[in-house]
Amino acid sequence: MSEKNDIMLEVQDLTIRFGGLVAVNAVNFQVQKGSIFGLIGPNGAGKTTLFNMISGVYKPTSGKVIFDGQEIQGKPAYKVNTLGIARTYQNINLFKKMTVLENVMVGCHSRTKCGLFSSTFRTPGQRREEKAVVEKCRDILEFMDLGDKADFLASNLSYGEQRRLEISRALASDPKMILLDEPAAGMNGAEKEELQRTIRKIADKGITVLLVEHDMKLVMNVTHQICVISFGKRIGYGTPEEIQQNPDVIEAYLGGGLDV
Numbered sequence: 001m002s003e004k005n006d007i008m009l010e011v012q013d014l015t016i017r018f019g020g021l022v023a024v025n026a027v028n029f030q031v032q033k034g035s036i037f038g039l040i041g042p043n044g045a046g047k048t049t050l051f052n053m054i055s056g057v058y059k060p061t062s063g064k065v066i067f068d069g070q071e072i073q074g075k076p077a078y079k080v081n082t083l084g085i086a087r088t089y090q091n092i093n094l095f096k097k098m099t100v101l102e103n104v105m106v107g108c109h110s111r112t113k114c115g116l117f118s119s120t121f122r123t124p125g126q127r128r129e130e131k132a133v134v135e136k137c138r139d140i141l142e143f144m145d146l147g148d149k150a151d152f153l154a155s156n157l158s159y160g161e162q163r164r165l166e167i168s169r170a171l172a173s174d175p176k177m178i179l180l181d182e183p184a185a186g187m188n189g190a191e192k193e194e195l196q197r198t199i200r201k202i203a204d205k206g207i208t209v210l211l212v213e214h215d216m217k218l219v220m221n222v223t224h225q226i227c228v229i230s231f232g233k234r235i236g237y238g239t240p241e242e243i244q245q246n247p248d249v250i251e252a253y254l255g256g257g258l259d260v
Contacts, residue, residue: 107172
């Protein structure tokens, strides 16, 4: 059993109902600080719904979400982000007519302090803060191997680069934990290998990663622990090796085993 101070996220009996439909039913799991945790399951299992409850998009019907020792269930998304959770989405959602650097700067908004007056009149404090933000975002782009693309329009990046830019923007909010919702969707083999390296680099910086992904090879290669859900219920929980041998998980994936 992990010590409480080693746990970044704890989900306790998390449940949400939409009318008569129970989309997520009493799901439990823990994510250790600095780890890469996988959340997998067949299509429609409730994975993104879980993400939405953790990140403040949905309010659970019942249960708890405890982040770094604090209950956060039901808090709005902007407050959850301020507490240290950032996320990406299944569909790429960039500002295509802004530069790569400007897109990352948007992610800093929850950490900046200058208000409307300072921004309007370009006070010395506002100029200092803006300079610091630019330097920080350029450092993030270098870390994400996008430094040479800072002045490109986001629309001119390749698909894999756009995915990395979304992650860069999430990192700009200085998260303790980042939620990646199907980041490998639509990627080719080379882009997926680059994504694996990126996820490991993020965890090596001490940022906890919670990953929803359909690519089982990627999940098995990068995660430390995995929670499997099917029809809103948890059916498997353990290391990648344990999950691959779990008969309930194998059955949920149409009886054909996990394609890893």
